[in-house]
Amino acid sequence: MNPPATPTPSDRRRWARYLVEERAERRVYERLAERREGEEREILLSLAEAERRHEQHWLELLGEEPARLPKAGLSSRVLGWMAGRFGSIFVLALAQSAEARSPYDAEIYATPAMRADEKVHYEVVRGLAARGRRRLSGSFRAAVFGANDGLVSNLALVIGIGATGASSAFVLFSGIAGLLAGALSMGAGEFVSVRSQRELLAATEADGAAELRAGDLDIDENELALVYRARGDDETQSLERARRVVAAAKAGARRAATGPVRTHGVGVAEVVGSDWGAAASSFLLFASGAIIPVLPWIFGLEGATAVILALVLVSVALLTTGAAVGILSGGPPLQRALRQLAIGLGAALITYGLGLIFGVDVA
Structure with missing residues (x-):
């Protein structure tokens, strides 16, 4: 379909909006390129240059720079802010979603080359995000697993103990004990796992x-x-x-x-990492999650108030980690967040029911 000979004021407002969005996307890629080097930097700068060409297209249609331009959308502004402050993988995952929502397929003033560019950009950003996910997969999985384990297990513990009718002091003691027991178990298990793997590789490759x-x-x-x-x-x-x-x-x-000793040209320590480092990180990650359900009792709350606040705090944390997993995996953030929430609250509900069944009055 050919565009009309005379654009309407609505067309010009839309072009101005496209212009600011293209500029915002260009800045995202330029800021990401500043944080990368080598091939990835070149790719990001090439994307930025393509966005600049798109800017020029809308400027030519407008005839000149408008005296007043609209603000870029909230998601574009947030993405630009994050690009200069956070790791590229998270921003690339969000940019991947943004590139998938190109308005040019239905825009009669966009050129076929621009429509093709947007589709190519989506594939390029998806490829860069996939690279980052592969680099991040091990450490991110460990972080999510450790924090969620602490959140869910300690929430289930304090909710279950609270349902028995135990005193607030006993619930607090149980939560702190659960935090330390779980964190020490996680740290010790990670230490033994990594140390054993190092010894096995050393024996195999000696x-x-x-x-x-x-x-x-x-x-x-x-x-x-x-x-x-x-x-x-x-x-x-x-x-x-x-x-x-x-x-x-x-x-x-x-x-x-x-x-x-080396494994296929890579040192054993480089393959499996530090045993003490793995133990410390596992301890801290578990503890960072496990402390959240205990906070209401630490600050002196008790009874139903403490239970409700603990549920709210853990729910927010579960939704946050679930959404982060969704964004980084390229999946729907809301679905992942609700899945995390359902798992955590489901475990708490089971132990709460058991606490009611076997309730005792613990002074």
């Missing part, structure tokens, strides 16, 4: 073949390469590694100059 001396046996490079191929190296890497070991052995060295 290069006993590199301890060979020239006098021990007639070392054949091809035979020795089979050792490394069995450990997962490819044929070229295995042969090169075997040659270094043989050369070192023939020179009388006790070990080849290959440095510390």
Whole structure:
């Protein structure tokens, strides 16, 4: 459909709105590019340049810069503010949703190239967001799991204890004990898990073949390469590694100059991380969630007031973490938030019912 020869005032107002939105999107990509380097920076700057071309299209239609321009939409302004202050993955996830809602498909004054650009932008931003999600998946999963575990388990504990008719002091003691017990359990479990994994990798990758001396046996490079191929190296890497070991052995060295124990070229510590660091982060993440249900009793509230406030605080926290998961995963934030809320409150409801059934008067 061809645009009418004479645009209406409504058309011009719409062009002005498109202009400010394109400028806002350009600034988002430019600010994100400032926080990145290499290929990702170049991609983001290319997106910004495309948005600049779109700006120019609307400026040409308007004839000149309008004396008064409307404000960009709230979501665009929030996105621009976040782009300069937070990690790019969260902003990219929001930008992905924004790019999916292009108005140009139904806009007769937009060029076919602009419509195609918007579709390409969505795919590019989705690809960048996917990169960030892969980098973030392990640590983010651990953070959400730790905090939610603390939220849900301690809420269920204090609600269940409170339903028995126990005193506020006993509920508070139970909540603090649950926090410490859960956080210590999480930290100890993470420490043992990471330490065991480090020891397993070290034992698996310990290069006993590199301890060979020239006098021990007639070392054949091809035979020795089979050792490394069995450990997962490819044929070229295995042969090169075997040659270094043989050369070192023939020179009388006790070990080849290959440095510390490594797993496919990456140090064990780099693969699994620090055991103490993992333990501390698990402890703190669990504790940060577990303290929230106990806050009403810490501040001296009791009875139904404390229970209701605890439910409200935990509900807000569950909705927040659920929405964050939804945004970062590219899924609907509201659906993820409500799912988190249903799981947390469902667990609390079960323990509350048990507390009513087995209620006792604890002085």
